[in-house]
Amino acid sequence: MTSLPDLAITGSTGGLGGMVARQLADAGTAQRLLVRDAGRAPELEDAVPLVFSYADTALAGQALEGVKVLFMVSAAEAEDRLQQHYAFIDIAAAAGVQHVVYTSFYGAAPDATFTLARDHYATEARIRASGMDFTFLRDNFYLDFLPLLAGEDGVIRGPAGDGVVSAVSREDVARSAVTVLRDPALHVGTTYNLTGPEELTLPAAADILTVETGRSITYHPETVEEAYASRASYGAPQWQLDAWVSTYTAIAAGELAGLSPDVRTLTGHEPLSFAAFLQQPQL
Template identity: 75%
Template sequence: MTSAAELPADVLALGVTGSTGGLGGMVARQLAELGSAQRLLVRDPARAPVLDGATPAVCSYEDSAAARQALDGVKVLFMVSASETQDRVQQHTAFVDAAAGAGVQHVVYTSLYGAAPDATFTLARDHYATEEHIRASGMDFTFLRDNFYLDFLPLLAGEDGVIRGPAGDGIFSGVAREDIARCAVAVLRDPAIHKGATYSLTGPEELTLAQAAGIITESTGRTITYQPETVEEAYASRASYGAPPWQVDAWVSTYTAIASGEMAGISPDVHGLTGEDPISLREFLSRPVL
């Protein structure tokens, strides 16, 4: 395990979590391309990306002692939300406390669009609870509230090419993970001017799932359709997976959040942070996989 004493001084200022995953990996690579030194906080150092100016340090969100050691000297922290688990808020809370104890000054946290204590999407409530704990920690913060990822839309379809869920004719304003990464890098490069800010990150368009299915069909050649379900049908159709109740609630409320209008609205924040328009679903599907 790498200790803070073994790291060059210029690596200590910026810590990045999630670098072995999609979003965190994009952020780490972009920072390296810009010449920013960074500490990559990872569970397995063998999986850490090899990047110029990047040094891995081992910790997990739930291991407070290891996290505090890995964060020693870090002043600005990019915190990607943990994988979906029943105790995710507890993991986040432990990590935020470790960050505050280690002397981190500013946390940039990837939250969720519409995060609120009474949000329809159950996981948005978890993000709100994490935001509130960060606010209470005494550290400076910036929250990136991401709409649903465009990257995951094609994966909603089953093997038969049908997206099923109780979204009705509701609309959402999905955002490409690539745009979220660019926004995160913009904040991390100059965090002081984003102190206390909450950004809503959306794509450039509002779509129903039926419209999204049509665009995926046109762009990929795979026939994708949307079949509305009632809430009761949604729970019944997912019962065979054997998932725990909290997970099924999250799956179903992904769609009911769209139906309720809570994922609608187009924000100017991607352009405001990056100077570029966000990527549309059609543009995303035409791009090479990063």
């Protein structure tokens, strides 16, 4: 294991982790890619795929042996995600990992309105208590996610009121992460708030989507009760319904508002606006 790269990347088969891994490879940085299925790992220069699982402590411990810096993309949303995070953090500390760069969430707090932000806060606390160095990337909602809010009828429905969201592109989060990972010692103990360059109401986001896509998109405000009722037909578990609805109520509560200079500070470039993001070729 000692001959393997001492930088480990999780999530490389997904959107954010894949972007980070590709950018690191382009910069000539060696890395080990921790993946559940080696056959799905991206084929990159100086990148070694290793099979691991958040749920398999023995496998994770082997994959982390000799790792100094770990880029930890939060696990897939699940009822037991926090327990998976706890186990993985404990294994990383036991394996001798020195520095964890964790993808957290903007406004993470124990009483955050967005229910999943509470799990991110608890994960941060576990990392802090582990004794490992840390850097937290608290990204706002992704710009990439906003178009998906519209139903087949072109309507965005939710109890967001007249609140605003400072959504950030996944690309800007990836570029910020790469800056940290290429010289992690400069970022020990730092929490970065990653936002886009503008605060958007959902009606404004709908207008931008209409202009940039040619599809008529509108916003229909719901009450909280209406939001739960309109999503009940999906048969999702309660924790998932709570997460879906609190996506909007967090915006209404003002917890996704505010602009941060951290993307520009880390990357040297202004973050993408929603219109600029939509004008890019979508993969």
